[in-house]
Amino acid sequence: MDHRIDRRSLLRLAGVGALGLAAPSLFTACGAGSSGGGVSNAGKDLAPWPTYVPFTGPTPDAPGDDSGVQPLFLKYPEKVVRSVHNPVGDGSDVTVMVVSYGAPPKPVAENRYWQAVNQALGVNLKVIVVPDPEYGQKMATLMASGDDLPDMIMFSNLALPHAAEFVQARCADLSEFVGGDAVKEYPNLANLPTYAWKGMGRIGGKLHGIPLERPTPANSLFVNRTAMDTAGIPKDWTTEQYLDAMKQLTGDRKWGVGWFKTLFGGLGGITYHAGSLGAPNTWSEGGGAFTSTLTTPQFEQALEVMRELVEAGTHYPDSLTTSSTDMQSYFHNGTVASMNDGFGSVSLATMKKINSRFALDLGRPYGPQATPWQGPGTFGYVTFKKAEPARIKLLLRICDYLSAPFGTTEYELANYGVEGEHFTKDGDGIKTTDLYNQENNSLLPTKYLGTAPAVLYLPGFPDTAQAVHDWQKATLPRSVRNPATGLRSATEASKGAQLSQIIGDGIAAITFGRKPLSAWKDVVSQWQQAGGDQVAEELAKEHAANQ
Template identity: 30%
Template sequence: MLGEKGLDRRGFLGLVGAGVLATATGGAVTACGAPPAQQTGTALGGAELAGVLPTHVPVEFAKPDLPGVGGSPAAYLEYPAQLVEAIKDKPGSGGQVTAMTPSFWPVPPGLGQNAYYGAVNAKLGATIKFEQVSGNDFQQKLSAMMAARQVPEIVVMPSFTIPARFTEGVGTVFTDLTDFLKGDEVRKYPMLANIPTDDWLGCAFNKRLYGVPFPGSLYPETIYYRADLFKQLGVAPPKSAAEFEQLCKKITDPAANRWALGDVFRAMVRMFGGQGDWSRDSSGKVVNQLETQAYTEAVKFTRSLCAAGYAHPDYVSGGLSGTSKHKDLFANGQMLIMQDGVGAWKEMLAAQRPSDPGFDMAAMPLFHHDGGKPSYPVSTPTSMITMFRRDLPKDRVEELLRIADFAASPIGTQEYHLVNYGTEGTHSTRDAQGEPQLNDLGRREITLTYGFFAGPPPIISNPAYPDFVKAQHAWYADTHSHRTKPLEFGLKVDEPAEFSKLAKEFQDKTMDVIFGRTPVAEAGKLAEEWRRKGGDQLREFHTKVLADAGR
């Protein structure tokens, strides 16, 4: 996750998004957007939150070179030369604030030994004392702290590590922020008001708002292809399943140590018309994605690609699971098509272009199996949730909201620059394209700490590679026009604990078919077995929570 800025916040979001999808869908089998927790589940979303969510009031401090299209991310070909001071008054009151954030990187030097901390704290008017907890340990740590009712003033929780029974206990540990932020109340914090409505959905529990979001992506992943090698081979992206199969056949050449693809299964489910983990059939019945024709056809189609020898042997053997090896195979041209998070595009260019200027990758345009109109069922774009301890007085909560407001400042502001690049001349300098680049001190001291408190809407920016900026902007604009919201979009669902192993079990059974470990005929039996092993009971649960949410 280390890019040309040390740690790129949007690259991180893309990687997180991919992780969320892989975990939450269990290979597009069942919905587990939060770890299974209670014996009786809950859901929240839609009309129930109309009076709870903040008003969206967009702000702009630097005009984008390529505006967003219908809500897709805006793009900047150049980093703004002049920065605006967005927040005139210091948010803090001069004291110390305790905060716990997740860490996915080495912990930097602490207070008194970190010039970055000193610079941001001076601007905030408060001394933030961070406790950084490994992302792998965060869920367990937070669970223990909640049980003891002993949490720091600020807790930043990854949306993919929500502890068991969190919905039950959130109101006993964390402050209800609804009356501070609902509707036009959020206008007191203009940078927070800039965060789109959908990003706040993941911060709502028990019909109330308990957090401030760090926005993520609606599109956690996509298919990439080696555009440079496609050009050499005289091939182009496909527009149907038949064209995709012919493409794979044409570019696969084991004698040249070249195969078409690795894991593309979830993208194949979308290609065949998958509408998310849960949907309704023609009769209105709630069905799991595993029960749909789209899922079965995707399994059979992906199996046929593997059986024909178009998939890299390491994928078929299971050797790519849980590793980043697919990136290496893609980079060295042994695998020309891969599925990865949206942040992988920028990060791979940064890693490969310096030594291979001709390296070019692109996101494959969406396509439908029969050549018709494609669709992309989007994910709730809440990546992180920032919460405040419940026992804090009103004026302290307002101070912490002002600090979060500072962290949410968008590109073009001095605040954004400070949070992401530290002090210019000390932590970073501008390169020939005007893009800030962290120096050795910046890379050592700056990680996502303050930046996790809140964030502006995602943007596209990489002055070093304007071709990437234009291509990603175009991909987002096109994909945004094909987005659909799944049946449970924005719902907060805690599944009963007895179903916790169901997703992984059927993910494994699905891959057994795809890899040829079990006969392809088993693809048509997966749904029946899933229903027998608890799927029907899980359907009843989701039917009820959908009804409770007015869906």
């Protein structure tokens, strides 16, 4: 017995060695000496973006537009159609690793939603749920280990060290399956807008994932409209009015501003303020050169606003030690009157948690020349473990099923569960049941394996949907995209996490008064020296190559 084990481990060691030897030659072949050079798209054969074939679905109550305003549905479509006609899986096990922002899911044996998804997909989904606060560490560990990978790994937009290199080296190249017209074999993937694919971007010229589409607004200011109305705070506000509002909403163990720990791991905490005051979205591109938003006077003004919020004591005092999930609870129960959150949180799950305690709204940017920041158009992307083409196609069919658009039966199952158990339908539309609160696509995060292009529909909450639609129409025409979206920079790939951390630490130090505002220059130069300048140069090259 003993020698068999020895031989096996020896083989494994040899395998690891072979991988180690093969991979660097791959990088050097791409003409870059340092690790990470191979992820750049400059000078590569570029796989074509998947052809966009929109789904002709139900007519919305208010149409979307190119600025990113979503189609608004106040009512649920009367007729839903099937979009997947062929079997998806073959009964095999499929291991998936996804991030989660909620409690762990109930085990499959007691989970009707999970069972129904398994049945519809014809596979046995084994889900490794990674809680959001541990996501960075868990992914770093996964990438560092030589272990067998899950079949599907979901990457969020969080800058992870070497993530692009890892995906390139160890995950399947999907270019031949979804590039150009090939995507038409998966109609629901073909219905994903091109900006989502571009937001994900290519790695070394190839398509390595399926994007999780998101509407264009970036992380936004969620506000408690009821509290604001009570205090007489207007929807459109100036910087002064915003600051006064936060002060007014603070007191009696309640706070105006709900920040949390991970906002200070990068630009998350300042996004709303920088956009309000007209700072460019992360980068500005002019004449082929890239300039960071960090160096602009508008960005410093945004820092000043955040600092004033802290000086006036309007922020939740333990913001720097509170997790995002805890802060969401504080927002939902009215302890804080506003919080920064991803636009994806405009969802039925959020409405359920607020439980009609107050009317949800989004805060409009306060500056006169606001440039609200757009997100990358994706929440992240799903990658597959390298496998036979037949297996890859099976996994693609899973993504295709879960990406089924609004107005299809597949969408209903993926988003609301089983009719009669998780939801019922009547003249007003979808009504979710108590079981839905315990079993849904947030707790079992199937929505991070494939997701439909978002429409604005909040079953049972048409007023909120209308308010968000109004906000989109007021805000999005002015919004700006990040010119670096989808461009690869080797330095960003290898040092992105460190660079974000320098920024996040610097913003926190100045916001919370540990450093004077004048120290921001030092933070910027620290960032520039640590690789920021290099990223700017690489982005410029990549930009030129993609023209």
